[in-house]
Amino acid sequence: xxxxxxxxxxxxxxxxxxxxxxxxxxxxxxxxxxxxxxxxxxxxxxxxxxxxxxxxxxxxxxxxxxxxxxxxxxxxxxxxxxxxxxxxxxxxxxxxxxxxxxxxxxxxxxxxxxxxxxxxxxxxxxxxxxxxxxxxxxxxxxxxxxxxxxxxxxxxxxxxxxxxxxxxxxxxxxxxxxxxxxxxxxxxxxxxxxxxxxxxxxxxxxxxxxxxxxxxxxxxxxxxxxxxxxxxxxxxxxxxxxxxxxxxxxxxxxxxxxxxxxxxxxxxxxxxxxxxxxxxxxxxxxxxxxxxxxxxxxxxxxxxxxxxxxxxxxxxxxxxxxxxxxxxxxxxxxxxxxxxxxxxxxxxxxxxxxxxxxxxxxxxxxxxxxxxxxxxxxxxxxxxxxxxxxxxxxxxxxxxxxxxxxxxxxxxxxxxxxxxxxxxxxxxxxxxxxxxxxxxxxxxxxxxxxxxxxxxxxxxxxxxxxxxxxxxxxxxxxxxxxxxxxxxxxxxxxxxxxxxxxxxxxxxxxxxxxxxxxxxxxxxxxxxxxxxxxxxxxxxxxxxxxxxxxxxxxxxxxxxxxxxxxxxxxxxxxxxxxxxxxxxxxxxxxxxxxxxxxxxxxxxxxxxxxxxxxxxxxxxxxxxxxxxxxxxxxxxxxxxxxxxxxxxxxxxxxxxxxxxxxxxxxxxxxxxxxxxxxxxxxxxxxxxxxxxxxxxxxxxxxxxxxxxxxxxxxxxxxxxxxxxxxxxxxxxxx
Numbered sequence: 001x002x003x004x005x006x007x008x009x010x011x012x013x014x015x016x017x018x019x020x021x022x023x024x025x026x027x028x029x030x031x032x033x034x035x036x037x038x039x040x041x042x043x044x045x046x047x048x049x050x051x052x053x054x055x056x057x058x059x060x061x062x063x064x065x066x067x068x069x070x071x072x073x074x075x076x077x078x079x080x081x082x083x084x085x086x087x088x089x090x091x092x093x094x095x096x097x098x099x100x101x102x103x104x105x106x107x108x109x110x111x112x113x114x115x116x117x118x119x120x121x122x123x124x125x126x127x128x129x130x131x132x133x134x135x136x137x138x139x140x141x142x143x144x145x146x147x148x149x150x151x152x153x154x155x156x157x158x159x160x161x162x163x164x165x166x167x168x169x170x171x172x173x174x175x176x177x178x179x180x181x182x183x184x185x186x187x188x189x190x191x192x193x194x195x196x197x198x199x200x201x202x203x204x205x206x207x208x209x210x211x212x213x214x215x216x217x218x219x220x221x222x223x224x225x226x227x228x229x230x231x232x233x234x235x236x237x238x239x240x241x242x243x244x245x246x247x248x249x250x251x252x253x254x255x256x257x258x259x260x261x262x263x264x265x266x267x268x269x270x271x272x273x274x275x276x277x278x279x280x281x282x283x284x285x286x287x288x289x290x291x292x293x294x295x296x297x298x299x300x301x302x303x304x305x306x307x308x309x310x311x312x313x314x315x316x317x318x319x320x321x322x323x324x325x326x327x328x329x330x331x332x333x334x335x336x337x338x339x340x341x342x343x344x345x346x347x348x349x350x351x352x353x354x355x356x357x358x359x360x361x362x363x364x365x366x367x368x369x370x371x372x373x374x375x376x377x378x379x380x381x382x383x384x385x386x387x388x389x390x391x392x393x394x395x396x397x398x399x400x401x402x403x404x405x406x407x408x409x410x411x412x413x414x415x416x417x418x419x420x421x422x423x424x425x426x427x428x429x430x431x432x433x434x435x436x437x438x439x440x441x442x443x444x445x446x447x448x449x450x451x452x453x454x455x456x457x458x459x460x461x462x463x464x465x466x467x468x469x470x471x472x473x474x475x476x477x478x479x480x481x482x483x484x485x486x487x488x489x490x491x492x493x494x495x496x497x498x499x500x501x502x503x504x505x506x507x508x509x510x511x512x513x514x515x516x517x518x519x520x521x522x523x524x525x526x527x528x529x530x531x532x533x534x535x536x537x538x539x540x541x542x543x544x545x546x547x548x549x550x551x552x553x554x555x556x557x558x559x560x561x562x563x564x565x566x567x568x569x570x571x572x573x574x575x576x577x578x579x580x581x582x583x584x585x586x587x588x589x590x591x592x593x594x595x596x597x598x599x600x601x602x603x604x605x606x607x608x609x610x611x612x613x614x615x616x617x618x619x620x621x622x623x624x625x626x627x628x629x630x631x632x633x634x635x636x637x638x639x640x641x642x643x644x645x646x647x648x649x650x651x652x653x654x655x656x657x658x659x660x661x662x663x664x665x666x667x668x669x670x671x672x673x674x675x676x677x678x679x680x681x682x683x684x685x686x687x688x689x690x691x692x693x694x695x696x697x698x699x700x701x702x703x704x705x706x707x708x709x710x711x712x713x714x715x716x717x718x719x720x721x722x723x724x725x726x727x728x729x730x731x732x733x734x
Contacts, residue, residue: 024380097127185228268314283563289492291317303389309579314492367396417474425478439674444574463584485599527553620670626687639713661700
């Protein structure tokens with residue numbers, strides 16, 4: 001069997017049992033057997049046996065012929081005798097501390113706790129009460145030997161017992177999948193437009209919704225054809241989200257995700273000035289777009305899928321609009337997605353999480369016990385998570401930090417997700433690096449293979465962790481660059497996305513475009529289809545296309561040159577890493593579920609809404625342009641802060657995303673906000689005349705918003721909301 005593990009890991013080679021009920025790894029609880037991930041110790045040769053901890057027992061394992069010390073193995077052992085093979089384990093709550101005595105007939109339960117020796121007033125000491133490890137503060141007038149009365153919080157659910165059959169994975173009661181009735185449909189009859197050939201697509205409005213229809217092989221322009229659409233499509237609910245209302249109200253020609261009438265799959269289309277589908281296939285800097293395409297393949301290990309990642313024209317990318325339950329029923333249909341797409345962010349998140357709860361594996365099918373050591377957290381976690389099947393990823397995970405007392409009632413899981421993602425996003429790890437245009441955003445390190453052994457395993461691991469975090473209502477401790485969120489969503493990538501990751505590169509290509517448009521001969525610049533990449537301090541020439549070093553750039557092939565640069569910068573230079581990240585993510589999350597979010601909402605769902613201190617924000621804001629002299633006292637600036645203060649939590653976060661490129665706030669506040677050069681660049685409001693720009697516009701490299709001199713607060717509020725909201729759709733507001 002081929003194992004998907006890390007070779008010669010220093011952490012793994014040091015693994016030993018650490019005074020716990022089990023060694024590090026992931027074990028399946030429930031059923032007739034238990035699966036463990038173990039590491040071959042040092043000095044063990046192929047064919048030799050070694051001892052490992054498997055739960056609470058020590059077992060002997062024979063090292064396979066093709067395995068070396070440090071490599072990971074998966075072993076299957078019979079269920080723990082201390083457990084019922086057909087149900088969850090027995091109660092193993094730790095006993096109360098010896099200095100704890102319960103007060104009889106107290107309601108709520110109260111306890112007398114004796115203060116240990118050496119504890120002074122104001123100091124804290126730990127005690128265990130009803131399975132909970134609590135910290136008690138010694139009162140000012142107390143001393144060792146005295147007892148204090150405490151009322152602890154309610155004990156957590158005994159997470160080593162099976163919950164009720166309808167309990168969800170760590171969340172509220174699991175909703176029962178509903179039987180989806182056969183969707184009602186509505187019949188439409190339309191005339192094939194002029195110029196549409198048999199087999200070619202054309203767009204139309206049906207019931208107020210734009211749909212994509214393919215002309216039948218036996219039909220032509222002027223003929224009438226019929227097709228059916230679900231009522232859920234033609235009777236979409238009105239938006240409850242103000243942002244969605246703005247998007248619909250100010251819709252503009254461009255890339256739009258629509259639905260195909262033939263199979264109800266989502267597809268991106270671009271409408272031209274006449275309202276027809278733009279079928280132009282040659283690259284155009286301001287109009288062309290590409291979407292990542294991920295084709296899944298079966299892997300050598302049945303737990304690990306492989307895939308082929310590519311960047312295709314946006315109109316060739318499709319996404320299913322249905323999700324099947326484990327028993328084959330339609331769990332989510334287009335109608336469900338259509339209704340969710342117009343909800344506000346909080347309602348979208350709630351619907352997403354409720355749907356994930358229905359995808360959870362039932363408790364009676366088993367759950368996963370994740371045993372990790374704090375000092376080897378990342379190594380143990382990678383071994384545990386990468387040993388799991390896709391079904392295991394949707395089971396309930398219970399965490400134990402080996403050698404530490406505590407029952408996972410949610411707090412240990414939150415801590416694990418935070419610590420693991422923080423460590424893996426750390427630039428010192430070599431897998432990620434700060435974006436060149438925003439120090440708070442992380443981008444994949446193209447040279448990761450030189451920095452981290454078995455680097456692709458870590459990207460697959462992180463993808464699984466991010467997916468599991470969303471699935472289990474946990475948060476990821478790291479903000480990524482915008483185009484990676486777009487890749488996760490399957491959203492179009494355009495030339496302007498290049499500016500957010502390498503502004504100098506973007507500006508150089510724009511200058512070349514200006515020369516070409518003015519009639520200059522680009523062949524005189526002696527450019528070819530190559531670029532230079534710096535890897536570990538050494539510059540290397542990279543061919544953008546096959547044979548690119550022998551292909552000169554001229555005015556005729558300049559569009560293809562820009563296209564090749566775009567594909568290289570936004571995917572090709574990190575394709576292996578991105579491929580693993582996406583494969584891991586979709587091991588947990590079904591892609592159709594993501595169609596209800598935009599990339600800003602996805603960041604907010606993954607990383608959480610930031611805690612924004614409005615006074616700190618105002619205090620560390622600079623003013624320039626028309627506001628340079630008066631600053632915050634200018635009426636327009638006063639209106640701005642009044643409007644922002646009135647924004648809800650989501651809109652404040654979106655404003656931060658609009659101006660700085662991310663919803664993250666530095667841990668030390670707005671006073672240390674950085675620009676693209678790594679220097680402090682505070683949030684800046686730059687005053688401009690209305691005839692310079694009609695709407696506020698952002699310069700994320702400098703954390704600056706250009707705010708026109710609006711005549712009324714109402715106008716400022718409308719235009720600011722529009723600018724902030726439409727930034728996620730590619731709406732051009734300059």
